[in-house]
Amino acid sequence: MKKLLSITLLLSGFFVFAQKTITEKQIFASMDSQAELFLKATKANSFSIGIVKDGKTYTRHYGEMDKGKGNKANNSTLFEIASITKLFTGTLMAKAVLDGKINLDDDIRKYMTGSYPNLQFNGTPVTIKDLVSLKSGFNKDLPDRSELLKVRNDSTAFKVEKLEKSYTKEQFFKDLKSIKVETMPGTVYNYNNGTLQLTAHILENVYGKSFETLLKENMLIPLQLTHTRLHINQNETVAKGYDGNGGLMPLLPYSLWGAAGYMKSTLADLTTFLKFELDKKNQLVQESQRDLLHNKNYWNAYFWDEVTINHNGRNARKHGGAFGTQNLFWVFPDYNIGISVITNQAGENTYGNLYSAVQNLIDDLKPFGQKLIGREIEKKCFENIDSGIAYYKELKKNKSDSFNFSDESELNNLGYKLMRSGNIISSIKLFQLYVSEFPNSGNPYDSLAEAYFNNKEYALSEQNYRKSLELNPENTNAKEMLLKIEKETGK
Secondary structure (H helix, E strand, O other), X not given: OOOOOOOOOOOOOOOOOOXXXXXXXXXXXXXXXXHHHHHHHHOOOEEEEXXXXXXXEEEEEEEOOOOOOOOOOOOOOEEEOHHHHHHHHHHHHHHHHHOOOOOOOXXXXXXXXXXXXXXXXXXXXXXXXXXXXXXXXXXXXXXXXXXXXXXXXXXXXXXXXXXXXXXXXXXXXXXXXXXXXXXXXXXXXXXXXXXXXXXXXXXXXXXXXXXXXXXXXXXXXXXXXXXXXXXXXXXXOEOOEEEXXXXXXXXXXXXXXXXXXXXXXXXXXXXXXXXXXXXXXXXXXXXXXXXXXXXXXXXXXXXOOEEEEEOOEEEEXXXXXXXXXXXXXXXXXXXXEEEXXXXXXXXXXXXXXXXXXXXXXXXXXXXXXXXXXXXXXXXXXXXOHHHHHHXXXXXXXXXXXOXXXXXXXXXXXXXXXXXXXXXXXXXXXXXXXXXXXXXXXXXXXXXXXXXXXXXXXXXXXHHHHHHHHHHOOOOHHHHHHHHHHHHHHOO
C-alpha cells in the first residue's frame, strides 16, 4: 500500500540527543539537494520550497513553470493550494468553538438550516467534532464524483470540472437529504469535501456573515496574508498546472462556498501561515490542532490530514492536490520548523515524492532526534539488497537510539522506490524484511503482495493479500487485487 501514514509513538529517547547548530548554508544545501531529487524523480517542470526555522524564513524556486518558457516561479507566484484551504476552514471552526458560538459535542443539525432526520446513525447524531475530524460517516461526497472517478483518463479532470461548475447550493442541500450515515459517527475516517462545504454553511449561520467575509476578517487580514484569497483579481494569473505526462490541466472551479479547496496563495503567504501554525502560545492554533476524539497516537484535529507524535515530535501535515498542482504543508513545533513544498504537477507519484522531500528536509534540519533509517540504508539497498538488509540489522542492533525503526513508512517507501526503479526482486526482499519487522500490521503484507503480483508470483501474492485483509478487513485495495488475481489465474 503506497501511502502509509506514520502512526508511531513519541520515542523515549527523543530529547536526549545533543543539539547541533544548523547553518543557513546547510539549509539551502538541503533545499537544493531535495529539489534536484524531486525534479529528477517526477520530471516536473517546477518545484518551490519554503522553510520557517526558529522564526526565520528561507525560500527557493527551481525549474520553470512552463516547459521551455524559462519562467521560474517566485515568492509572489499564485498557486492553487487546494485542500490547504481546509486548514483555514478548520481554524474558523476552532474560533467558533473558542468564541462559544459552537459546542463540539452538539448535533450538527442544531446549526443547520432545514430538517435532516437522515444525518444520524441508529439514533446517534453526527456531532461537530465528528464533522471536523473527518469521521462523519457520510456515505458519499457532495457533489458525488464517484462515477466519474471509477475510470480515470486524460478527460477525467475536465469532467469533474464541468460537474463542479454546474453544482449549486440548492442542489447541495437537496442532495444532503439523501446522505446516509453508514458508520457510527466519530469512528471511521472518511475524507469528504461535502463536509467542508457544510462547515462553511454552519459558520455562516452562527456568525451571520458570509464564509468569505469570515476568512478575510479573522485570518487573511490579521495574518497579513495579502495574496491569499478565494477569488483573484482580473489582472492576476494563477500558475498553470500539469498532469504527470505534461498535459495541461484545468484550474479547480469555484464550487459552493469554496471551503474545501478553492483558495489561491503564494509561497510567501504560506510561510507566514507556517509561522502561525507553529505558535505554541496561540490558543486558536492549539485548539485547531488538538486531539478531539482522544486517539492519543494520531488524529485529524480540525481537518488536518494527520497530527501525530513520532520521531519528529508532535507534527501536523496537510496535503493539497488540484488537477495540476500539489503542495504539502507540514509543521514540526517541537523543532520550531515548518515546511511548505509546491509543484505545478499532479502525477501518480507526485505526492510520494513531496512526502519524501519534506521527510528528508526535516531529517537534515532538525538539531537533535532520531534520523530516517530508510534514508540511511537506501544507497546500500540499491547497490546490493542483501548488504542493505544486513546493514539495517546491524544498525538496529548497535545504534537503535540513533535511527527511527518504529515508523512503518520507512521500509514501505524504500520498497516502492526499489519497485519503481525496476528492482522487483530487491523490492520483494525489502518487503519481506518489512513484514518480519511489523508482522501484526496489514500494510506490509499488502506491499509484499503487490511486489509478488508484479513479478507474476500470483500464489504468493494472493497469500499475502489475504493476510493483509485478515489484519485489516477495511483494505479495499486487497479486495480489488484478489479479483485481479482471479482473472489472471483463471480461478
